[in-house]
Amino acid sequence: MSHPYLAQKFVDNDERMHWHDETLWFVRKKRDIAIKKVPEWEELRNLASAIKTHTMSNLDKYLIQFEKNAKARGIEVHWAKDAQEHNDIVTKLLKDAKVKKIVKSKSMLSEECELNHHLEDEGFEVVDTDLGERIVQFRHEKPSHIVLPAIHLKRQDVAKTFAKFIFTDENNFDPTYLANAMREHLREKFLSADATVTGVNFAIADTGGIVICTNEGNADLGASLPKLHIACMGIEKIIPRLQDLSVFTRMLARNAVGQAVTTYTSHYHGPVEGGKMHIVIVDNKRSKFLASKDYYQSLNCIRCAACMNTCPVFRRSGGHSYEYVIPGPIGIALASVRDLKKYSSLPFACSLCASCASVCPVKIDLDKQIYKHRSEVVERGLMKKKKLLILKMAAFVLKSTFLTDFGGKIARKIVPILPRALVYSKLNAWGKARELPKFPKHSFKEIYEKRMK
Ligand code: SF4
Structure with missing residues (x-):
């Protein structure tokens, strides 16, 4: 299914399209207010971009350094070349530890690798513990946004979902009531879990530790209660030194939702007492980006979601219209490198206004990349014949x-x-x-x- 078709389904509900647009624009405005309080914001952007570009150019060195330091802290490190290998490694670790129940905290990598499906097929109970992720998990949907996974739903939709799965009153859609009900539901899941699977926001080469940022503290509970912690990260999550971290943590939440800092920015430097900690480092075509002179910058992304919040197309067509696991401008850039034929409609889900590039904290040239992907779609003959004919006719007229x-x-x-x-x-x-x-x-x-x- 192409982006125009899925976007049409979203805009058919005019009211939803408008509040989705307005809600994300509200978040964008909060971001603008928050960054104005940091006078050195542009310097931070330059620095963040330089650190990331340097790291990606020396990734082999920093990954090996990270592995060595993590191992010295008693963490076991595994390498996965693709999604299948990642899922197999995680499954084996869980089986070896005789795990039955898993609590997960939000990880776009696990969405990319479809880890939940894989684990459920293997007979594990998997519970996503981020509020938005749990909502979409109940509904068998994918997250529609990387920071606000259930932003496509209204409170009333959430109340109906909760009533079905955790037996709340379907007519009560008071946010405090719903949040308390979810807290109670999840507390029991945390206490009975045998293992936790988390993502990683930053992996620090010179300490061998990882950093996870959440607003709900769910990763912290998950990583502290069960004895087994498996953290999964893409190779691009590495930063060289601990002192580089604050450059990114100062920008992440401000740029994402206009918050000064993520509520919980937690460092993990080894297993809990009597427990085990594993880190799975995944490539899954990321090295394809490194090898590309036009698209390598996409690997610098810190997943703040600001490019989605500001994008006029994303705000009006919703995250589910993008087909790829990560939506919005960065989703277009990532999906197009992975498989331009499959995602050939995505480079056109863009007004080329460059608002995305202007808010990106690591200065990824998203608009230029998208334009290039668009040209490649035409050059490789991937554009629909009807559209190509119309554009050729338009070009013929406009040239004269x-x-x-x-x-x-x-x-x-x-x-x-x-x-x-x-x-x-x-x-x-x-x-x-x-x-x-x-x-x-x-x-x-x-x-x-x-x-x-
Ligand atoms: S591309 Fe930039 S703005 Fe978009 S999510 Fe990544 S870091 Fe944030």
């Missing part, structure tokens, strides 16, 4: 001054007198959500020429 002037003249004369049903027919996809402006009597060129006489 005579045809452009003539076309404009005809349109100004004929379109205003055509019946509305004809102008806004099925053939006019743009007309579904847009009114044509009132046609002026003369073109800009005609007015200009007249004035210059």
Whole structure:
């Protein structure tokens, strides 16, 4: 299914489309207020971008350094070349420890590798413990946003879901009531879990420790109660030194939701007493980015989601319209490198306004990458024939001054007198959500020429 088709499904619910747009714009505005309180914000961006670019250029060195230091702290380190290997390693570790119940904290890597499905097929009980993630898990949906996984749902939808799975009152959609009910439900899951699986926000090469940022403290409970902690990370999560960390933690929550800092920024430097800790380091095509001179910057992403919150297309079409596990501008950049044929509609889910690049804390040139992917779709013959034909016809007309002037003249004369049903027919996809402006009597060129006489 292509982005236009899935986006259409989302915008069919006009009310939802508008509050989704407004809610994310509210988050974007909160971000703007928060960053204004940091006068050195642009310096931080430059520094963050430089640290990440340096790290990615020396990734082999830093990964080996991280492994050595993590092992010295009693952490077992595993390497996975792809999603299957990642899932197999995690499954084996859980089976070896005779685990039955797992609590998970939010990890886009586990979504990428479809770890939940894999573990459930193997007979484990897997409970996502981030509030938004648990909601979408109940509903058998994917997260629609990387920081706000259930942003596509209203309180009323959540109340109905909770009523079905944790037996709350479906007519009570008070957020405190719902949050308390979820807290009670999850507390029991934490206490009975045999193991926890977490993601990693930052892995520090010179200490061998990892850092996990959450607002709910769910990763902390998960990593402290059960005796087995498996942390899964992509190779790009490495930063060189502990002193580099604050550059990113100062930006992450501010840029994501306008918060000064993530509520829980927790460091893990080894297993809990009497327990075990494993870190699984995953490639899964990330080295393909490293090898690309045009797209390597995408690996610098710290998953703050600001590019989604600001994107006019994302705000109006929702995260589920992107097909790929990570939506929005960074999702387009990542999915297109992974499989341009499969995701050929995504580079067009963009207005090329570059708002994404202007908010990105690590200065990824998202708009330029998306434009390049778009060109590649055409060069490789992946664009739909009908669309290509229309664009070729448009290019033919626009290249000729005579045809452009003539076309404009005809349109100004004929379109205003055509019946509305004809102008806004099925053939006019743009007309579904847009009114044509009132046609002026003369073109800009005609007015200009007249004035210059
Ligand atoms: S691309 Fe930049 S703005 Fe988008 S999620 Fe990554 S770090 Fe944040």
